[in-house]
Amino acid sequence: MKPFVRLENVCKVYEGDGVRVEALRNVSFEIQRGEICVIIGQSGAGKTTLLNILGGMDTLTSGKVFLEGEEISAYGKMKLTAYRRFDIGFVFQFYNLIPNLTALENVELAAQLVRSPISPAKLLADVGLADRMHNFPAQLSGGEQQRVAIARALAKNPKLLLCDEPTGALDYQTGKAVLALLQRQSREKGMTVVIITHNTALTAMGDRVVSIKNGEISSVTLNCSPKPVEEIEW
């Protein structure tokens, strides 16, 4: 089976003011379609850089990144924007909802960007916010906001769902619910999900766990029987 996402010897070096920081060094791994991949590492390990590169938000210094055989790393600025627009769904740690758009409108914001979106209202109902659709983000709790953010990411019907510390700003229960939602979406819709976190407990829910340390892959573990989120404790 051809890998859905493939990274080959990805290196990222930040240079500035005479300071040279090697954020990623020879990172190579693959993700299969429909997998939940948990990228885990300590603060400053390079996981955000990895996310930026995967999300088309940053370029890399050397190496190659492929999505469905397309070489993302060769894209220019415009193509990268299009890539983010059509292929990537992004869930932020702090939700990043547009404060003066309602929940529904926030989802529509994403839905209107693509050619074949998923109905925003239906998605919101899916994430359990059918009756809060017309609320503004400020009127929603953190978990609700994150659920809107997930709906917004899914509305584009992306090829890849990237989640940056999706539970980072949430309390335990809410965080669990959000993760459960992600897991369900992946399972139900066959969505490829990449979750970036420093919380090792989350490794249990991933089909594939990529550990990253000091900019290098320390291990890639395939998990044959990922646990449902509900069963995970941390």
Added chain:
Amino acid sequence: MVTAWTKHRAREIIKSPGRYFAILSIVALGVGLFTGLKITTADMLATGDKYIKDYKLFDYRLVSTLGLTEDDVEYFRGLRGVKAAAGAYETDFIAEVGEGEAVVLKAHSISTDINVPALVAGRMPKAPNECLADAYYFGEEMIGKKITVSPENSEETAKKLAYTEYTVVGLARSVLYLYMERGTTSLAGGRVSAFVLIPPDGFAMDYYTDIYVSLEEGGYIYSDEYKAAAKKMEEPLKSALKGRGVVRLDSIKAEAYAEIDKARAEYLSSLEEYNTQKADAMREIEEGKEALLDAEKQLREKERELSDGMVQLEEAKRDYESGLAAYDEAKRNFEAEKAKTLSQLAAAREEISKNRAILEEAIASAEAAGDMAQLQYLRAQLAELEKSQKQLDAQKAQAEAKFAEAEAQLSRTKAQLDAAAAEIGRAERELESGRAALDDGWAEYEKNKKELKKAEEETKKKFAEAEEKLADVNEKINKALTDINFLSPPDIYVLGRDTNAGYTSFENDSSIIDGVAKVFPVFFFLVAALVCSTTMARMVDEQRMQIGTLKALGYSDGAIIMKYVWYSASASTIGCIIGYFGGTRLFPYVIWTVYGIIYGFAPLVFTDNWWLLSLSLLVSLACTAGVTFLSCRAELTEMPARLMRPKAPKPGKRVLLERVGFVWNRMNFLQKISVRNIFRYKKRLFMMVLGIGGCMALLITGFGIRDSISGIAHDQFGEIMKYDLEAALKSAHSPEEIEKFKKDTAGFLSKAVFICQKSVEVPTSKGVKSASVIATADKTITELINIESGGHKLSFPPGGSVAVSDKLAMLAGVGPGDMLTVRLSGGTEQKVKVDSVFENHAFHYILMTEATYESVFGTSCEYAAVLANAKGDPYEAAVRLQNEFEVQTVTVTDQIRRNVDNMMHSLNYVVYVVILCAAALAFVVLFNLSNINITERTREIATIKVLGFYPREVGSYVFRENIVLTVGGVFAGIPLGIWLHRFVMSQIDFDIVNFNVRIFPVSFIISALLTIAFDIIVDIIMRRKLAAISMVESLKAVE
């Protein structure tokens, strides 16, 4: 000591220059505008004050109807409280300048003490026939040329000037004329074009027309102090002048009496001379008559003598005739006697001869026969015969002698007769010549007689004339005597500076800008407060975490608040100082440049007003630091723990527009975001609309000022004064002459209306205004002077009432049906009914019919000016009028219009300054808002970038708001601009000009386009900032 805290505060500024600069520039703009406009009036007054002090403008002008003398000047010079006094000459005259161009000039004498000329070019006059010319009217090319006193001037005027030509040696301004208006005159045209300054010796007057006085005490121009100081001296001067008037009267009386005495003596001596001359002449005529009688007598005697001669001659003639007859008879007798005697003698002779021959033959035969006896006998016979012969011969001789004697006697008689005949001829000739001489004598006699008669008549006539003349002189002397006896002290006038038109107008016109300064600053400070408030609120929001940290570290609330207050206060202080020094230099300079049209008398004096600076500083600090304090206090006094946590974002809110489903549902999310954002921050919305609306309003005002002012020339000289040219005639025209003129000019003038012009004064609420009266009997004048009101054509006023130009009517407070008071040159006032008020932009006019004129002024209408339309080129028509007709000056309306248009060009400076202010305002507000929006929404922007928005979409996400607000501001700015324009125009109130307060539609369009262009420029610049926002921002924790 540079503490870390100080460093931190300094770095805060460097880190966010845009924010700092926004506060700084809006304050600079507001303060600049406020202080600039405020100080303009002060600068102008300072300029005026310096100018009138430098050139020693009089404090009082003393005028007496009897004129003033050197003694008077001396007297006033010595008066307490008087610093200087100078006698001055002044007269209006018609001058020829250049190519026979006639203008009315006012000549003033040059003084070094008071009203000193301000030399602009050339040099001061050295000789009395040199002069300085009005720098406002003449160009430098006039230097070296001559100004000729026109022969058109009355003798009286010409006599006042010592020369007929004055060489222009320099150009000068006179402090007597602060503004362009040169006043009115009784001479042709009624308006003085310019002044000339001539040394006192260039005048030939024997008394001063004015005395100018400057006082010991003074004060700042127009100040109460000055007014009080001047007021204090008014009465003393008045009474002194009155006293001098009496002195002057006495001296004039004494002079007059002396003159009358002289005249009377002269009269008496001429009378005497007349009498002797008359007696002489009469005697001569009598003598002539006697001589004539003598001559007649002589002639008569001669006549008689001649007749006597004639009689004698006739007698002599008769004597001679009879003598001649006697002679003729005697001669005939003699001839007959002679012939008889002679024939007797001849016959006797023949007898003898025959006897002889016989005898001889007988002798011969006797001889031959020798008959002696016979012979003897014969011989005796012969001897006898011989003897008879001898006897006969003797007889003959005797007869012949007798005849000769008779003949001699006869010829003697004949000679006598001939002599008598000659004598008679001679006498006859003599008589004839005597006759001729006598005839001549008679002729001469008749001639002399006639001559004598004529001479007598002539003499009589001459003497009759002389007698009349003498009687006249006598009468005049008597009249002068009574006049002098009735002569009263002169009317005197003590005229302060407030009677100088330039001086008073400058007071009014320099305060205009002060009025304009009322509204702008309020507006700018409001915007400044809003800009500062939004900016600082944003800054505090951004730095919550930091503030919390600082507080946690133990910095006091005060210290933290001070950081922000200091930030905005330092920006506003720097801005205030920059604004003050920029504004107080730029605005007065530009405005003074525009004022130069009317008041170009001196370079502007810049002044500083530290009180104004302090006030501005105070207000700007209140608007910035104060606003900072108020808007941040709430945040800053919160507990650090709360501050460390992210602030709940301001919730999104539904806007009214959402209820309008059919609009809302059609909008895409980007538009919806914009709409919600616009209404999310009311303060920003208000600031933006106010700022952009203000920019728009400023632009409308700027362009509107130009529309209102620049059109004046066109409207006044194209729509109201529709004639092509105006000619001042050398003399008033009678109806016949008018007809002839019209006929003669029909070839090149399509219309000509004769008018009678006069200057009058009209007392108004704002002082006495001078107005031109135009009177005519020709009602078609409305084709040349279009009198309109609110788009309706008015008809020429009927007899007994007048049409008044609108500004004058407004100033005088009259409308149709009211009575207008006009003051004539003598000072008498007349009331006249107002029939209508018509639109007019420059100067004041009163129109009336000939009949009204005559009843109001009590004099006949003198048609000495003509308004005309040319068939072709008006300039050509003007040349023809000038060359072929009795025309003094021709003014081509088009030329005036061009001149005025040229002057109006400087108004563009105002427009540029306004555009500059508007642009600055728009930029500050737009930059500030965009800056706030971008920094505030960095996270949003990063997020949508991550979501895959294209740069264009990202741009519109932010800038659509700007565009919508700009458009909103533009619409808000329209009424604001109209109001502002009206306000400014109502403040710009020049006396003689009535602006056409209007804004052309194109000005609205240009203003709107410019405002939008400013927005687009800001957007283009801000897009770069937008592009620089990293998507990584979206991943950062909420601060």
